[in-house]
Amino acid sequence: MAESRPELRDRLAIIAGGGMLPRYVADAARARGENPYILSLRDESGEDWSGYDHETASIGNYSVIATTFRKHGVGRVVLSGWVRRRPEWRDIHAPLRTLRIIPSVVRTLLTGGDDAVLKMVIRLIEAEGMRVVGVHEIVPDLLGSKGPLGRLAPDDAAEADIAAAAAAALALGRLDVGQGAVAVGGRVVALEGAEGTDGMLERVAALRAAGRISQRRKGVLVKLCKPGQDLRADLPSIGLETLRRAKAAGLAGIAVEAGRSLVLERAALVSEADAEGLFVTGILPDRTEKA
Amino acid sequence: MAESRPELRDRLAIIAGGGMLPRYVADAARARGENPYILSLRDESGEDWSGYDHETASIGNYSVIATTFRKHGVGRVVLSGWVRRRPEWRDIHAPLRTLRIIPSVVRTLLTGGDDAVLKMVIRLIEAEGMRVVGVHEIVPDLLGSKGPLGRLAPDDAAEADIAAAAAAALALGRLDVGQGAVAVGGRVVALEGAEGTDGMLERVAALRAAGRISQRRKGVLVKLCKPGQDLRADLPSIGLETLRRAKAAGLAGIAVEAGRSLVLERAALVSEADAEGLFVTGILPDRTEKA
The missing domain is CATH 3.40.50.20 (Rossmann fold)
Structure with missing residues (x-):
């Protein structure tokens, strides 16, 4: 033809x-x-x-x-x-x-x-x-790298949240369900489905306001590539809106997969993250489990 | 002591x-x-x-x-x-x-x-x-059994949704995150986190109203025991409220783990499910993957 x-x-x-x-x-x-x-x-x-x-x-x-x-x-x-x-x-x-x-x-x-x-x-x-x-x-400059993008880095509590949320995000990704998860106090509290990352963060903010998530522990949003994801398809991405919703949900910061994520409006995002006291960091999740 | x-x-x-x-x-x-x-x-x-x-x-x-x-x-x-x-x-x-x-x-x-x-x-x-x-x-009569509890049984589309949601619920359970998932048209659209089953069903109803879930495909709620869950802890349970929220979310029915779930107000629930055209069924998920 x-x-x-x-x-x-x-x-x-x-x-x-x-x-x-x-x-x-x-x-x-x-x-x-x-x-x-x-x-x-x-x-x-x-x-x-x-x-x-x-x-x-x-x-x-x-x-x-x-x-x-x-x-x-x-x-x-x-x-x-x-x-x-x-x-x-x-x-x-x-x-x-x-x-x-x-x-x-x-x-x-x-x-x-x-x-x-x-x-x-x-x-x-x-x-x-x-x-x-x-x-x-x-737009090659969109790719995230490992480690903090701004002034702040995850503390020990945030590292525990990153580990918990990353494990959940990988499990979701294996099922081709979603890319994101939120953990607070070491416990996964929200998983991304059809509502998308913004919808999930809105839910975390509502759970927090209702007292169903601790006021004293912040928490982390993690977004990862799905195992086997074609990099030409929908890469995980974050932007200013993600940061603002993470802030509204009371989170300490955001972790995205290094080398396989898009960080939009990077300069503005890093500057606002620094000003608001949130970290934004690239991570390399342990993908040794069967993809 | x-x-x-x-x-x-x-x-x-x-x-x-x-x-x-x-x-x-x-x-x-x-x-x-x-x-x-x-x-x-x-x-x-x-x-x-x-x-x-x-x-x-x-x-x-x-x-x-x-x-x-x-x-x-x-x-x-x-x-x-x-x-x-x-x-x-x-x-x-x-x-x-x-x-x-x-x-x-x-x-x-x-x-x-x-x-x-x-x-x-x-x-x-x-x-x-x-x-x-x-x-x-x-209350030993609370335990669910395999197969439909009421007049209706899942059709082929619902069976496909049950398979998709059950795989997601098992993955969540392995991470001790949640017990429930909703699939519509063979695709998992919502996963239960700290918001609980009722909150998740509310979200599905909202996604449906916003046109982000097909109006033509119904979908299924699945609740399963976590792998290794102590049966004396929080068993998955459904009741009249679950049924009503499933109906409001446009679902075709509910599947719970046979022998390891609580079906509250069973007679009233079955009669309302029959009247509203929803199925309620017990399933035995494939737990051959490592728990």
Whole structure:
């Protein structure tokens, strides 16, 4: 079928899901001279993309996505932001050719975890002859490193919370459920599901206000890559909003996986973390258990 | 030290945490001729215990608990209901003798998961020469059995949700984090942390209302025993309130671990489940993975 495709060019497309990340990636790409084309996911991206060439489509409407990309000369695609909603059966449109190549595509889109869905989208795009690149290839300075980013470092209590929350986050990740967990006083109090990190932090703040979490112990948010996660899919990310919600939840700080996380608005985040007395640190979790 | 203790008699005491279970156990015990003494946990039990001999104390104030039990001739103790709040350092009072016997007691009370804390309380009570009995020994008809309790049984979609949520609940249980998970459309969308089952179901209802969970797929709540859980500690339980919240969250039904769960108000629950079109079923999860 390759002969029926128009010539592939090398324009960068951004598939934009929810959260702040897609906008950040688009602005960063433009700043380095790219002219990104935005495919805004219906019901996911809340951004106003009027400053960019853009189109809106459902994640399930793969036919439109592929056609649009070909029409606009897209050769590279970056996935960014979350995909909370699964498409309904009636919303899935993909070329029969694609469904034959990848028989599990429909089932995965309907029922897979986040990571499974994103991996499937990557395979679909690559089957069209386009290249999927990681967010970190567009904005390489986003990758977190090991150790504290700011002035503050975790104390012993925070280290115990990091260990507890990291164990829970890894267990979740193995099930392709979520990437985040919060531990307070050495005990995991919240696990991230479909509500996302911000929703989970809001819950911790509410539990704290209701006296169901100790007032005297702070706690830590940990976000880790899922075991086996394709780095081109939805990397764990934190930004100013994460920091503010962590602060509102009474946490001592945030730990993210070194080398596999995105720290957005890094300079502003570190400066606000220092001012507010929170640490932000990169960790290397023990992944010796079977992934 | 045994010679300094007053003679132990055989009165039943109920350590009453949060939720409906303690009241249910107390009423059931009285119905079979017991005269239960209630130790109501401060900030946990919301019940009015004025119809029973009772005392209120903090879970950390172990000295008072032990003294009160001896004074009232308690020989058997049943633990029931949840313990959400961890005691603060300043609230922990235990005889030095006990602390010497069980050096990890303070650390566990402060930072352990639910199961660890309850196991520690069991050891403390047994060190006093009293016997800890399971809720199922007082009200044996509470134990769930395998298969549907009512008219409805899970369909194929619900079975897939049960499998996904059960895998997540087992992973949580291994970490002593929680007992419950909700899956919708084959995908785990919520995991139980310190907010408890009711709080988790409220969240699922909110996610559904916000369109972040499919309107077309129902989903299932699964509650399982933690691997290695002492059956005398906090068994997974469901009641009318659980059913109502599951209904409000748009779920198709509830699955609990056969032989290791409490189904409260069983007749009323089954009749309401039938009327509302939800299934309630006992399952035997695959525990072949290392516990």
